[in-house]
Amino acid sequence: xxxxxxxxxxxxxxxxxxxxxxxxxxxxxxxxxxxxxxxxxxxxxxxxxxxxxxxxxxxxxxxxxxxxxxxxxxxxxxxxxxxxxxxxxxxxxxxxxxxxxxxxxxxxxxxxxxxxxxxxxxxxxxxxxxxxxxxxxxxxxxxxxxxxxxxxxxxxxxxxxxxxxxxxxxxxxxxxxxxxxxxxxxxxxxxxxxxxxxxxxxxxxxxxxxxxxxxxxxxxxxxxxxxxxxxxxxxxxxxxxxxxxxxxxxxxxxxxxxxxxxxxxxxxxxxxxxxxxxxxxxxxxxxxx
Amino acid sequence: xxxxxxxxxxxxxxxxxxxxxxxxxxxxxxxxxxxxxxxxxxxxxxxxxxxxxxxxxxxxxxxxxxxxxxxxxxxxxxxxxxxxxxxxxxxxxxxxxxxxxxxxxxxxxxxxxxxxxxxxxxxxxxxxxxxxxxxxxxxxxxxxxxxxxxxxxxxxxxxxxxxxxxxxxxxxxxxxxxxxxxxxxxxxxxxxxxxxxxxxxxxxxxxxxxxxxxxxxx
Amino acid sequence: xxxxxxxxxxxxxxxxxxxxxxxxxxxxxxxxxxxxxxxxxxxxxxxxxxxxxxxxxxxxxxxxxxxxxxxxxxxxxxxxxxxxxxxxxxxxxxxxxxxxxxxxxxxxxxxxxxxxxxxxxxxxxxxxxxxxxxxxxxxxxxxxxxxxxxxxxxxxxxxxxxxxxxxxxxxxxxxxxxxxxxxxxxxxxxxxxxxxxxxxxxxxxxxxxxxxxxxxxxxxxxxxxxxxxxxxxxxxxxxxx
Numbered sequence: 200x201x202x203x204x205x206x207x208x209x210x211x212x213x214x215x216x217x218x219x220x221x222x223x224x225x226x227x228x229x230x231x232x233x234x235x236x237x238x239x240x241x242x243x244x245x246x247x248x249x250x251x252x253x254x255x256x257x258x259x260x261x262x263x264x265x266x267x268x269x270x271x272x273x274x275x276x277x278x279x280x281x282x283x284x285x286x287x288x289x290x291x292x293x294x295x296x297x298x299x300x301x302x303x304x305x306x307x308x309x310x311x312x313x314x315x316x317x318x319x320x321x322x323x324x325x326x327x328x329x330x331x332x333x334x335x336x337x338x339x340x341x342x343x344x345x346x347x348x349x350x351x352x353x354x355x356x357x358x359x360x361x362x363x364x365x366x367x368x369x370x371x372x373x374x375x376x377x378x379x380x381x382x383x384x385x386x387x388x389x390x391x392x393x394x395x396x397x398x399x400x401x402x403x404x405x406x407x408x409x410x411x412x413x414x415x416x417x418x419x420x421x422x423x424x425x426x427x428x429x430x431x432x433x434x435x436x437x438x439x440x441x442x443x444x445x446x447x448x449x450x451x452x453x454x455x456x457x458x459x460x461x462x463x464x465x466x467x468x469x470x471x472x473x474x475x476x477x478x479x480x481x482x483x484x485x486x487x488x
Numbered sequence: 489x490x491x492x493x494x495x496x497x498x499x500x501x502x503x504x505x506x507x508x509x510x511x512x513x514x515x516x517x518x519x520x521x522x523x524x525x526x527x528x529x530x531x532x533x534x535x536x537x538x539x540x541x542x543x544x545x546x547x548x549x550x551x552x553x554x555x556x557x558x559x560x561x562x563x564x565x566x567x568x569x570x571x572x573x574x575x576x577x578x579x580x581x582x583x584x585x586x587x588x589x590x591x592x593x594x595x596x597x598x599x600x601x602x603x604x605x606x607x608x609x610x611x612x613x614x615x616x617x618x619x620x621x622x623x624x625x626x627x628x629x630x631x632x633x634x635x636x637x638x639x640x641x642x643x644x645x646x647x648x649x650x651x652x653x654x655x656x657x658x659x660x661x662x663x664x665x666x667x668x669x670x671x672x673x674x675x676x677x678x679x680x681x682x683x684x685x686x687x688x689x690x691x692x693x694x695x696x697x698x699x700x701x702x703x704x705x706x
Numbered sequence: 707x708x709x710x711x712x713x714x715x716x717x718x719x720x721x722x723x724x725x726x727x728x729x730x731x732x733x734x735x736x737x738x739x740x741x742x743x744x745x746x747x748x749x750x751x752x753x754x755x756x757x758x759x760x761x762x763x764x765x766x767x768x769x770x771x772x773x774x775x776x777x778x779x780x781x782x783x784x785x786x787x788x789x790x791x792x793x794x795x796x797x798x799x800x801x802x803x804x805x806x807x808x809x810x811x812x813x814x815x816x817x818x819x820x821x822x823x824x825x826x827x828x829x830x831x832x833x834x835x836x837x838x839x840x841x842x843x844x845x846x847x848x849x850x851x852x853x854x855x856x857x858x859x860x861x862x863x864x865x866x867x868x869x870x871x872x873x874x875x876x877x878x879x880x881x882x883x884x885x886x887x888x889x890x891x892x893x894x895x896x897x898x899x900x901x902x903x904x905x906x907x908x909x910x911x912x913x914x915x916x917x918x919x920x921x922x923x924x925x926x927x928x929x930x931x932x933x934x935x936x937x938x939x940x941x942x943x944x945x946x947x
Contacts, residue, residue, distance in 0.1 A: 230574070238574065243657070243667065251671060255503050286577065287657040291898055292564075295907050299568040301577070318711075318905040350803065356902035378809070379889035384670035391673065392791065394802045413673070552876075553922030554915055555883035558894055562911055648777035655887065662779060675787045683776050683784060690775035 224276075227303050227434065227441035232276045239265045240288040240302030244384035246407035247465045248308040248326070248430070257285045260465040261306040261432060264325060264449065268304065268432075271448045289382050290356035294318055297433055304445070305433035308404060310358040320438065321431030322445045323453075323484040326403065327476050329424035330359045333386075333405040335417055338396035342422045347373035352386050352395040355379050359399045362426040383408060390418060401428055407469040429480070446486070454485035496674040497681050500664075507664030508685070514581055514660065515647040521586035522646065523639065526593025533598055544594070551591035557652055560584045564656045577658040581650075589646055596642060600635030601627060640697045644690050651686070661685070716906045717913050726913055729896030734921075736813055736892060737879040743818025744878065745871075748825025753855065755830040766826065773823035778884050781820055786812040786888040813885035821878045828870045832863035868936035872929040876922060893917055 224232055231237050241257040242249040248261040269283045286302055293309065296302050297319055311321040334340040338349060343366060353360035367374050378395050380386045386398040387408045400408070405420045412418065432449075434442055452458050458481050462473055497504070533544035551559070563584035568575050604627045612622030651662035659667075662682060669678035716722055754766035773781070786809060790798035805811050836859050844854045864871075886895035897914035901907035 234574070244670065251667065255667065287659070289657060291902050292656060294905055295565045295901070299565055300572075300574045301568050302574075315905075355899065361903070379891065379895070381887075382670075388670060388673060388675070392802065393799060394790075394808070549922075549926075550919070553880075554918045555880040555894065557883040557886070558911065558914060558918065561894070561898070562915075565907060565911075644775075648775075651777040651779045652884070654779060662777070666783075669787075675783075676791050679780065679783045679788050682780050686777055686780055687772070687775045691771060694771075694775065 225440065226438035228272075228276065228444070230300070231272055231281070231303065232278065235278060235280070236282040236284055237269050237272055237304075238284045238286055238302045239269070240286050240293060240296055240305045240307075241265075242289065242293075242307035242382070243287050244382045245308040246383070246404060246411065247469045247471065249306050257287075259306075260461065261308065261325065261430075263461060263465070264452070265304055265306040265432065267452060268445050268448045271444055275444055290354055293356075293433065297435060300435075303434070303441075308401065308430050309433050310401075310428040311431035312358060315433075318436070320434050320436045320442060322434060322442070323449050324429040324431050324480055325449065326430040327480050328401045328403040328428050328430070330362050330399065330426040330428060331402045331405055331420050331424060332397045332422045333390065333400050333408060333418060334397040334421050335390060335393075336419055337417070340397050340421060343367065343370070343425060344372060346375040346397065349375045349396040350378060350394070351375040352378045352380050352389045352398040354382060354386060354400075357399075358426070358428060359401060363399045366425055387412060403471055406471055410469045450484060450486040453481040454487070492677055493674060494677065496668070496672050496677055500668045500672075503668065504661065504664050504681075507659055507661040510578070510659060511647070511650045511661040514578070514585065514650050514653070515643070517582050518585035518589055518646055518650070519643045521582065522589030522593045523597075525586060525590040527597050529590055529594035530597040530601065533594060534601070548591040548594055551588050552595075556584075556588055556649055557655055559588050560652060560656060563587070577653075577656055581653045581656070581658050585646065585650070589642075592642055593639070596635050596638050597631075600631040600638075603634050604630050637697050637700065640700070641694070644693045644697075647693075648686060648690060712909070713904075713906050714909050716900070716904050717909055722900045722904065722910075725891075725896045725900060726893070726910075726917070729891060729893040729914075730917055732810075732890065733879070733882050733892040736810065736817065736882045736885060736890065737875070739814045740817035740821060740878050740882070741875055743814065744821035744825050744874070747819060747822035749829050751822060752826035752829025753833070753860075755826065756833045756859075758851075770823045770826050773820050778816065778820055778881055779887060782813065782816045782884055782888055785816045809885070809889045812888060813882070813890050817878055817881055817885070820881070821874060824874050824877070825871065828867045828874065829863065832867035833859050835866055836862045862938070865936045865938050869929065869933050872925070872932060876925055879921065879925070880918070 239257075239262070241259075241262055243257075244250050245259070245261075247259055249257060249259040252258045266283070269281065273279055273281045286296070288296055288302065288305065288307070293302075293305050293307070294315070297305055308326070309315070309321075311324055315321075332340065332343065332346075338345075340346060340349060343363070346367070351363070353363060364374075364377075375396075378389060380389055380398075383398075383400065383404055386395075386400065389395045390398055391412065391414055398405070398408075402420065402424065409415055409418055409420060432445065434445060452461070459473070462477075466473070529544050529547065532540050533548065535541045535544070560581065564577065564580045567580050567583060608626050609619065609622045612626045613619060617625070650660055653660050654662045654666060657663060665678050665682045669675045672678075717726070751766045751769050754762045755770070757763055776784075789812075790801040792798075793801070801811075802808055833855075840858055840862070841854050844858045845851075849857065882890075882892050883894040885892055886898070889895075891899070893914045897910035898907075900910040900913075904910075
């Protein structure tokens with residue numbers, strides 16, 4: 200409770216400080232103030248980060264973080280009636296829609312990598328995981344080496360797709376037949392209907408899909424970690440003032456310990472425990488004032 | 489996947505209905521925009537000023553040569569950059585469909601106007617009308633009657649084509665269907681339902697046009 | 707446009723140039739395969755719609771109504787997602803796994819049978835536009851119904867509908883882009899793929915647009931030549947395509 204009060208005090212201070220800096224607003228902050236809208240791009244099936252609940256409302260860990268950022272903007276820009284819009288995006292549309300200004304922040308499970316940093320910017324990392332394979336038990340797939348001759352689903356535009364194809368080339372394996380899928384829900388569907396033997400995904404996403412499936416016993420998450428994937432919220436490049444609001448909000452949530460109940464609420468239903476690397480990620484990004 | 493389950497459709501009916509409303513609205517706006525700009529474009533296309541006519545021909549041939557999906561992608565990603573501010577996906581879709589359909593409506597309207605013998609204008613002018621009056625009172629009513637069935641048929645095709653906004657996740661009927669299908673793992677029911685809904689709307693529409701076509705014929 | 711870094715060189719660098727060419731090959735293969743189905747099925751259906759037999763005529767009309775009133779995208783999903791689940795499991799498995807390219811197969815069937823409904827309409831109107839006196843004369847001189855179709859109605863009908871048929875081919879060619887929704891890597895899909903690898907989306911779209919335009923121009927040129935050859939001297943050409 201105490202930490203919450205401190206957070207509130209800081210937020211109040213920032214709100215007081217806001218008018219002084221409003222003259223030199225630029226980038227996303229200026230856009231949000233001028234249009235009085237803040238548009239959050241969200242993924243439709245990136246469990247537990249961003250997905251539709253039963254009422255078809257976007258929910259999830261990243262979505263909640265983004266909602267908190269929207270709250271921070273309301274205070275910072277003194278816009279209590281700021282309209283927060285949600286726009287569904289997928290792995291292929293997320294970057295163009297961010298750079299062309301359709302969305303202001305992307306809330307999903309986007310790997311923060313250097314290739315993407317040439318086009319966009321990222322918040323502090325909000326999660327760390329790595330690529331793994333979700334495979335049907337009947338296929339006998341245990342490792343990436345077993346994929347030859349099998350049918351493997353990849354989500355277009357995902358980093359998992361690229362990692363898998365690069366690794367298969369580096370290991371000089373016979374490439375499997377790839378089936379291109381639009382998002383993770385379609386990936387699970389292809390697995391369940393027997394269209395593919397394995398789906399290339401992140402560990403956390405793979406376990407989440409599995410826990411949602413009605414045929415859990417038929418599939419498993421297999422093999423070693425194929426990559427290191429830190430997740431961040433995507434924002435536009437060269438936009439330090441907005442990035443500061445985003446990161447300050449995250450740091451306050453991490454540092455105050457609020458993140459832990461939040462984590463539990465979003466990840467426990469999918470059976471995902473808090474791992475030490477994820478915990479350390481929260482601690483390392485708990486920047487002091 | 490188990491036996492068919494009609495409940496999944498009933499349960500999601502309000503959500504799907506919202507999507508259908510968006511599809512119908514998009515189609516209605518695009519038909520309006522397409523016919524309006526198509527009429528303007530057809531006037532340019534028939535212009536006696538050569539460069540103007542060529543530009544119109546270029547426009548029509550360009551949009552008739554590329555797939556609609558590509559136009560949707562282009563507009564979706566490019567328009568906000570060009571305008572320098574965010575446009576919602578709905579506005580982008582409307583612009584894309586209007587640009588695309590203008591080319592098709594233009595050709596239909598042109599064919600309708602040119603189906604009226606030129607002599608009728610001369611006759612109108614000879615009996616004291618201005619060229620514009622002759623167009624307005626003699627050519628247009630007949631041309632409109634001739635092209636009405638084709639205009640409506642094109643509009644039904646347009647309505648079917650609105651399903652393609654699925655590729656940019658604008659929440660139309662088709663996108664809603666796919667969302668429900670993937671979430672509840674009920675593809676067979678949902679996609680058959682989508683087929684039935686589109687069929688009922690479009691078939692009713694085309695029957696209506698057939699009957700209309702009969703009454704339009706002299 | 708400040709946040710976008712243009713880089714046209716990406717289009718001619720490997721592997722992206724290769725991807726575009728692969729996409730081009732897939733599009734052309736898809737369009738040609740679908741066109742063959744459309745021509746065969748469409749001719750049969752269109753012919754059936756002109757027959758005296760009311761049952762055959764009714765079935766053919768139902769086919770045309772069904773396929774023309776459901777969006778191609780929905781048909782694509784029916785072929786790809788629904789068909790394998792409603793047939794017996796072994797056949798479903800065959801459709802999903804044993805075919806060398808299941809998504810390509812679905813796309814060909816979808817585009818081909820959809821276009822068939824449009825071709826059927828052209829064939830029917832071609833046949834009905836042959837003056838009735840000709841077929842009456844043929845029957846009077848002892849030709850059977852089949853012979854009348856074989857020697858009089860079909861050859862004349864086809865020559866009349868060459869222009870609309872070629873424009874139907876252009877339609878199939880453009881519709882191939884819808885196959886990207888079920889994972890067929892045709893031109894548009896490849897340009898999207900290049901975008902997600904390089905973030906140079908506009909360059910990739912421009913390349914795709916240029917490819918479609920040049921194919922359309924080639925088709926247009928071929929159409930003109932074909933039309934000139936198919937024209938029946940002394941016959942007023944019709945055609946609404």
